Amino acid sequence: MLENRQGESHEVEIEARVALALARANSKLTGSEADIVRDRIARSIEHRHQLRTLSLENQDEPAHGFDLGFLSRPGPREDAP
Secondary structure, eight states: OOOOOTTSSSSHHHHHHHHHHHHHHOOOOOOOHHHEEEEEEEHHHHHHHHHOOOOOTTHHHHHOOOOGGGGGGGOEEEEHH
């Protein structure tokens, strides 16, 4: 079971998000569909928790390059139609 920063369970947040999702559904979900929604919400909260607890060092770089090459490319010509 996941816990927040204060050591409390995330069950309250999960149930609130499930209730919101069920309220927004266009039709009543079956029990198995509601279980799938709950599992996905719980997994999302677990992933969020894992990302928040991941420690990064100052020299850590992103996994992909950041290309600012578009800044050096010429823009549209003024005589273009």
